[in-house]
Amino acid sequence: MIKGLLKKDLYNLASYKTSLIIIVLFCGIAIIGTDAIYWGSVVIGIIGGMISLSTFSYDEMSKSNRYILTLPVTRKEIVLEKYILAIGATVLGSLFGFVLTLFIGNVMNYLRPDHIIDISLETLFNTTIGGMFGVSLIQAIQIPSIFKWGSEKGRIQMFIIIFLLVIIGAVLGFFIQQAGFSINIEKLETVLKNFGLVLLVLLSFVMYFISYKISYKIYKNKEE
Amino acid sequence: MNTIEIKNVSKKYDGFFLNNISFDVPAGAIVGLIGENGAGKTTTIKAILNIINSEGTVQILGKDSKRDEKEIKKDLGVVLDDSFLSNYLTPKQISSVMKDFYSTWDENKYEELLKQFGLPNGKLIKDFSSGMKMKLKIAVSISHHPKLLILDEPTSGLDPVVRNEILDIFRMYIEEDETRSILLSSHITTDLEHISDYIVFIDKGKIVLKAPTGELLEDYGIVKCTKEEFSKIKEEDYIRYRKSKYQYEVLTSDKDKIKKKYSISSIDKPSIEDIMLFYIRGER
Incomplete structure (x- = not known):
């Protein structure tokens, strides 16, 4: 059943193919034109992750949510499918960006031996994972917002939620500082250097999981 | 035996109350749900399909509509007036998607129906006329050989020729297997005179009349x-x-x-x- 929903969304997204090719070409040119080559994978990952969420708009435009509920598919599967699509698009987009950046960087180094760009695989990998984490954070907030308020209103509500989270973070930081807690920056840096990537990936999964639970709770009782 | 048994279904909205609706759809019968716009026909159908939360019980094909929802929906074909899978797909892509929802999806039957209705396989649905869209929805709804069809206003906004064609399809569907049933809502009552076995009349959220069509007319x-x-x-x-x-x-x-x-x-x-x-x- 999830396969059917995925197919439906992928067919909907197929209408984006021309725009996608243009975006990738644009990113390719941008990668060539700059030494900040590592951003290529991040930008393409973000595009992939964000485009996957436009399937909500397609569903709204076709008023398909009500019809989908008449098919042999549970509400849980409907919610799960959106997460599979979002995660899949982010991972595939980032992977594609990773490969594209490597390819273009090496081609350019071959063509411009006098202007060699230093491509560190480790840095490119770290940047890609960092970018994926950023996308997962936005998706984890945006998907429940869309399930609750719809794709138009959901975007506005998402910004409000992010704004509130930043405020809460700042207030918490302020109180921690006032309470006299001292953070061992050196220790923190060592932990981040050794386990940073694993932590980011784990955190992404935790965020997606919590986000999925919230989305399902919203959609379980939603009336179409 | 009844294909659908609806007992005391109620739903409250601001300014509207679907009040204790109870009726049956017997096996092999076409039941027409009639009433003015806003009388509660679509709300009743949504309650039957679990699209909205409602009070009361609905049994479909002998199963509880809430507990056995997924099982029931495998044997159900649904046409909704204003909602479909996507307007950005072609009929061919629809078939490829539906295959994954229904193990009984009959691609040959679907292709035959598309041919019969003169629907192009490769054109986006958003470019279809409203008559073409409705014919496609009906073709999709019957191509997995469902035991029950639930249709919300399938003939509204269509010209008499297309309406007649669509009614013929329903007749054919019932004739193919006499245990099949149809629940059909419409405010175009002449259509139901020709096709329905029973009429359920809803007014302001209440059933005011349920009787065999023949009895009403004779x-x-x-x-x-x-x-x-x-x-x-x-x-x-x-x-x-x-x-x-x-x-x-x-x-x-x-x-x-x-x-x-x-x-x-x-x-x-x-x-x-x-x-x-x-x-x-x-x-x-």
């Missing part, structure tokens, strides 16, 4: 009389009456009885629309 009658003649008719012998400037019109559920009892020479045969109007506008 036994019901409209007596046209003067004020004096009307005053002689006992209240138990009529359902509703309407008075105009020069005459009274009286709706009865037993035209032969009233004919004999009051020596009335001519009684008109009502259409379902006439009956509906008497219930909505008439007095008691």
Whole structure:
């Protein structure tokens, strides 16, 4: 059943193919034109992750949510499918960006031996994972917002939620500082250097999981 | 045996109350759900399909509609007036998607229906006319050989020729297997006169009439009389009456009885629309 929903969304997204090719070409040119080559994978990952969420708009435009509920598919599967699509698009987009950046960087180094760009695989990998984490954070907030308020209103509500989270973070930081807690920056840096990537990936999964639970709770009782 | 059993289904919205709806859809029958726009037909269908949360119980094909929802929906074909899978897909892509929802999806039947309806396989649905869209929805709804069809306003906004074609499809669907049933909502009552076995009439969220269509068309009658003649008719012998400037019109559920009892020479045969109007506008 999830396969059917995925197919439906992928067919909907197929209408984006021309725009996608243009975006990738644009990113390719941008990668060539700059030494900040590592951003290529991040930008393409973000595009992939964000485009996957436009399937909500397609569903709204076709008023398909009500019809989908008449098919042999549970509400849980409907919610799960959106997460599979979002995660899949982010991972595939980032992977594609990773490969594209490597390819273009090496081609350019071959063509411009006098202007060699230093491509560190480790840095490119770290940047890609960092970018994926950023996308997962936005998706984890945006998907429940869309399930609750719809794709138009959901975007506005998402910004409000992010704004509130930043405020809460700042207030918490302020109180921690006032309470006299001292953070061992050196220790923190060592932990981040050794386990940073694993932590980011784990955190992404935790965020997606919590986000999925919230989305399902919203959609379980939603009336179409 | 009943394909659908609806018992005491209620749903409250701001300014609207679907009030304790109960009726059955017998196996092999076509049941027409009629009523004005906003009377509660679509809300009833949404409650049956679990699209909205409602009170009461619904049994479909002997199973509980909430507990066995997924199982039930495998044997169900649904057409909704204003909602479909996507407008940005082609009929060919729809078939490829539906294969994954229904293990019984019959691609050959679907292709045959597309040909029969003259629907192009590779064109985006958003470019279809409303008649074409409705034909496609119907083709999709019957191509997995469902045991039950639930159709919300499948003929609204269509011209008479297309409406007739669509009614033929429903007739064919029932004729293929006599245990199949259809629940069909419409405010175009003439369509239901031709096709339905039973009529359920909803008005302001309440069922005001449920009866076999044949009974409504054969036994019901409209007596046209003067004020004096009307005053002689006992209240138990009529359902509703309407008075105009020069005459009274009286709706009865037993035209032969009233004919004999009051020596009335001519009684008109009502259409379902006439009956509906008497219930909505008439007095008691």
